[in-house]
Amino acid sequence: MTGKARGRPRQFDADTVLEQAVGVFSARGFSATSLDDLAHATGLNRPSLYNAFGDKEALYLQALGHFVARLRRTLEEAVMAEPDLATALGNLYRGALDAYFAVDPAPGCFVFCTAPVEALAHPAVRELTLALVNELDRLLGERFASAKEAGQLPPGLDPVQTAKLAQAALHTLAIRARAGESRASLQRFATHTVALLAPSPVPRRARAPRRRTR
């Protein structure tokens, strides 16, 4: 595909630049980030940014895409491929907290903390955000459905709605991390949530509760 490279070669790696853009956008959000901020953070200058990625909104969307693609890979192996439901959810939240507290003023989640603001003014951002939410619903829904088949899910829990609640925990972790809540507190919450949504391998009582009585 790219054997020739006709003109002057680039002096940067596009993925690296997107990674740095994710960092800057994640810290300041879309509107408060200037192209000078991005140019300074990436080391290249504005015209190069325009040439490679288009205008500011296009760059933001590509940063979102880059972030989501990475998230998707992580999710696939840490959640979908893990046979035990409680372990899978534990991996999900621990991985999320790792990312949310990656740098010192904890930025929370790039998309859940910065994309919603722009969603109203920029339909493309809105669609990308909704697409991620829907995909997470779908993936987690599949995971809960397979757990239900394996008998790991209490009969009262609907896989689809439970998946949404599992994602809700992700959203609150993101917001709370950025608001300044401590990682220890959030870790406790995550543990409790896992215990609620994925009752660990029932220790003694092999008898599942009857039907959906409450």
Added chain:
Amino acid sequence: MTGKARGRPRQFDADTVLEQAVGVFSARGFSATSLDDLAHATGLNRPSLYNAFGDKEALYLQALGHFVARLRRTLEEAVMAEPDLATALGNLYRGALDAYFAVDPAPGCFVFCTAPVEALAHPAVRELTLALVNELDRLLGERFASAKEAGQLPPGLDPVQTAKLAQAALHTLAIRARAGESRASLQRFATHTVALLAPSPVPRRARAPRRRTR
């Protein structure tokens, strides 16, 4: 306190202006909102805004404060004063959805959708956001604790962590509404969450709630 009013009287009501500022900030977020936007929306001009509220950040903080104060009143009567836990949570989420879908491109929650972005750059915003999160944790925690005393809470649920999960549902409703998810879908999720966190009053077996529950 204010019987005299020495100079020229104001031609606007401060609370009304703050209400309008909430609307504008909620739609565009802090950084993307210009003072001209605010001046146009409120009908008064920039120097009057500065004179009455200070600079842009001060106005945003006061808009947040106004919003939180109103939210606190609503919460107090619809959630804390309601004796039945399921009804209380139902009121909470229905009221939230009413607000999140108040105008056509659903803006979601003013604070949960627009404040987190600015939380890193503006410590005051961060503190106010965390203060709201903590207060909601505390109020809902009290509500779940009193429900536990009344026997309305399953024994496995810790009131404090369950309150955080109840707020998590609020956060996800806000984000999803702004991302474009339908109100019907969110209503279903809310109903399911209420059923999970507050198992409804057992239908047949007349478990008369003791004490002063009604």
Added chain:
DNA sequence: ATATTTTTGTACTGATTCGCAGAATTTATA
């Protein structure tokens, strides 16, 4: 070696931004 293609860097433009200065206006007080 010359031409072509792509990237890089400097400089510029037009627009928007926030915040404020200063004069005019409206009220209460002396």
Added chain:
DNA sequence: TATAAATTCTGCGAATCAGTACAAAAATAT
């Protein structure tokens, strides 16, 4: 009536912003 106090309004200024034009640079192809 005259003075003081507070608000309103026009307009300004300094800074920043996004996006681009243009020339120099670096590579390939002829």
